[in-house]
Amino acid sequence: MTSRIPVVTAAESAARDRAAIDAGTPSRALMQRAGAAAAAEIARRYGDRLRGGVAVHAGPGNNGGDGWVVAAALRRWGATVRAALHGADEPKTDDARYERARALADGTLDAPTGSEAVVVDGVLGTGARGAPAPFAAAAVERMHVARASGAVVVALDVPTGLDATTGENFDPHTVRADLTLTFGTLKRGLLVARGHAGTIAVVDIGLGEAPNDVGPVLSGAADVARLAPALDAAAHKGTRGKIAIVGGAAGMAGATLLSAEAALRSGAGMARVVVAPESVPVAQTALREALASPWPTDDAALAHTVTEWADVVVLGPGLGRDDAARALAERVLAAWRGPVVLDADAVTMFAGDTARLGTLLRGRPALLTPHPLELSRLAGLSLDEILARRFDVGRELAATLGASVLLKGVPTVISDEHATLVSATGTPALATAGSGDVLTGIAAALLVHANADARATERGAAAAWIHGRAGEIATARRGGVRGTTLRDVLGALSDAWRGDAARAPYPVLAELPAVPG
Ligand SMILES: NC(=O)C1=CN([C@@H]2O[C@H](COP(=O)(O)OP(=O)(O)OC[C@H]3O[C@@H](n4cnc5c(N)ncnc54)[C@H](O)[C@@H]3O)[C@@H](O)[C@H]2O)[C@@H](O)CC1
Numbered sequence: 001m002t003s004r005i006p007v008v009t010a011a012e013s014a015a016r017d018r019a020a021i022d023a024g025t026p027s028r029a030l031m032q033r034a035g036a037a038a039a040a041e042i043a044r045r046y047g048d049r050l051r052g053g054v055a056v057h058a059g060p061g062n063n064g065g066d067g068w069v070v071a072a073a074l075r076r077w078g079a080t081v082r083a084a085l086h087g088a089d090e091p092k093t094d095d096a097r098y099e100r101a102r103a104l105a106d107g108t109l110d111a112p113t114g115s116e117a118v119v120v121d122g123v124l125g126t127g128a129r130g131a132p133a134p135f136a137a138a139a140v141e142r143m144h145v146a147r148a149s150g151a152v153v154v155a156l157d158v159p160t161g162l163d164a165t166t167g168e169n170f171d172p173h174t175v176r177a178d179l180t181l182t183f184g185t186l187k188r189g190l191l192v193a194r195g196h197a198g199t200i201a202v203v204d205i206g207l208g209e210a211p212n213d214v215g216p217v218l219s220g221a222a223d224v225a226r227l228a229p230a231l232d233a234a235a236h237k238g239t240r241g242k243i244a245i246v247g248g249a250a251g252m253a254g255a256t257l258l259s260a261e262a263a264l265r266s267g268a269g270m271a272r273v274v275v276a277p278e279s280v281p282v283a284q285t286a287l288r289e290a291l292a293s294p295w296p297t298d299d300a301a302l303a304h305t306v307t308e309w310a311d312v313v314v315l316g317p318g319l320g321r322d323d324a325a326r327a328l329a330e331r332v333l334a335a336w337r338g339p340v341v342l343d344a345d346a347v348t349m350f351a352g353d354t355a356r357l358g359t360l361l362r363g364r365p366a367l368l369t370p371h372p373l374e375l376s377r378l379a380g381l382s383l384d385e386i387l388a389r390r391f392d393v394g395r396e397l398a399a400t401l402g403a404s405v406l407l408k409g410v411p412t413v414i415s416d417e418h419a420t421l422v423s424a425t426g427t428p429a430l431a432t433a434g435s436g437d438v439l440t441g442i443a444a445a446l447l448v449h450a451n452a453d454a455r456a457t458e459r460g461a462a463a464a465w466i467h468g469r470a471g472e473i474a475t476a477r478r479g480g481v482r483g484t485t486l487r488d489v490l491g492a493l494s495d496a497w498r499g500d501a502a503r504a505p506y507p508v509l510a511e512l513p514a515v516p517g
Pocket residue numbers: 014017018027028030031032034059060061062063064065066087092093123124125126127128129130131132133136156157158183205
């Protein structure tokens with residue numbers, strides 16, 4: 001059973017299938033495993049609907065082949081199955097032809113009527129290129145109509161009309177699935193286009209362990225549990241980590257306070273916000289658990305409040321990026337050589353100056369937590385380029401930046417030169433001002449609280465996972481995204497840390513819930 005789930009392009013997915021075939025598993029066996037596991041998952045999740053009939057839409061390639069295996073299995077288990085082949089008179093691959101013939105050997109399959117309660121999308125998978133041709137677009141339209149009248153739509157591997165690599169969609173010619181059962185690996189495009197994929201379940205088809213390369217892998221609850229052990233029973237506030245958060249220009253103290261509270265709700269023993277002098281009184285009253293100090297004016301004050309006090313320094317929340325802010329950032333980074341998290345203004349102020357930033361950060365655990373626009377400014381790349389290469393750009397920049405790069409988004413991608421981790425928790429409730437400050441606080445706590453051998457990248461990935469999970473829990477509690485605020489997310493951190501999300505039974509390797517709108 002695979003423990004690391006690779007997050008792959010369509011080409012990498014095909015290459016991994018080929019590698020398994022070369023290692024001795026016939027491609028027909030892979031298809032049969034995929035289809036059988038998909039049928040079992042459909043029966044497990046939608047058993048009560050099977051009486052209402054199943055429509056299988058099969059395309060000309062191997063994705064259609066998977067569909068024929070599903071059709072045969074569900075019929076054998078007693079469901080009324082109807083099926084259609086789209087785009088050809090005969091499937092185009094040997095395996096798909098074989099599986100269609102097997103499905104028809106049990107008796108003819110009538111064409112779907114549009115009234116079936118479960119619709120299976122086996123039209124196009126990772127072999128799709130560009131916009132769906134008219135036959136595929138027509139099949140997608142039929143699935144839209146069925147869904148609008150109450151059917152659940154289950155996509156095999158990838159929803160038809162979704163680019164498995166980029167997540168580009170061709171709406172209205174892209175399937176909107178309630179459930180996507182994806183085989184063996186997690187396709188990158190599914191994580192970008194969560195709204196089209198619905199619930200995503202990665203199903204084991206026996207591809208074996210992922211090759212030990214730097215390609216992205218999914219990080220999950222088990223990684224967090226492994227990374228962050230229970231706190232020591234004999235802990236005191238000094239041993240639980242002191243986090244200094246430097247930022248909070250006039251009117252911006254709230255950003256540091258969100259970070260501080262998130263750090264304290266993630267196991268840190270003490271947090272100090274280091275803010276503009278006029279922000280100190282309000283900071284002190286707003287968060288009684290935190291210390292508040294003014295920006296240091298001399299080295300003694302810098303030592304007292306930051307470099308000789310802290311275990312981890314967060315630089316950036318609400319800092320601003322004028323000359324004074326930049327000077328403060330340079331002073332802090334020169335004097336403090338320990339673990340550091342850089343966010344927001346502290347990232348942007350080094351725009352076009354990545355070499356300088358690398359010099360300041362190298363040689364210590366350092367985590368940058370930009371959103372795509374901040375990374376685009378920092379790296380001097382267009383926003384489109386950052387988004388198109390979101391799975392790779394952090395790894396490419398990590399060496400220059402002297403840091404692990406946590407690129408926030410859907411999904412969040414955390415990388416250094418050696419590894420890329422993908423965190424796919426979260427809901428749009430996290431897409432608000434201040435959300436990044438909460439994430440930096442969690443990350444700061446994890447720079448203290450984690451197994452000593454864990455790299456900043458792994459700690460950052462765990463922070464992103466916890467942040468997203470807290471967002472999911474808060475959203476569920478509020479009954480939707482709209483009424484959910486960061487207060488709720490902070491309040492849900494304790495539950496996120498408990499990490500008691502239900503696990504789907506084997507062969508599901510990972511399950512990502514549908515993202516609420
Ligand atoms: N041995 C394997 O490689 C395995 C493949 N599997 C399944 O096979 C799928 C990949 O199969 P294929 O490589 O045959 O590809 P697909 O079945 O995804 O699609 C290929 C077919 O679609 C056509 N096509 C491509 N772009 C199109 C477009 N824009 N509009 C309309 N038609 C288009 C092609 O001409 C070809 O006939 C996976 O997604 C997965 O579902 C699984 O059965 C597991 C094992």
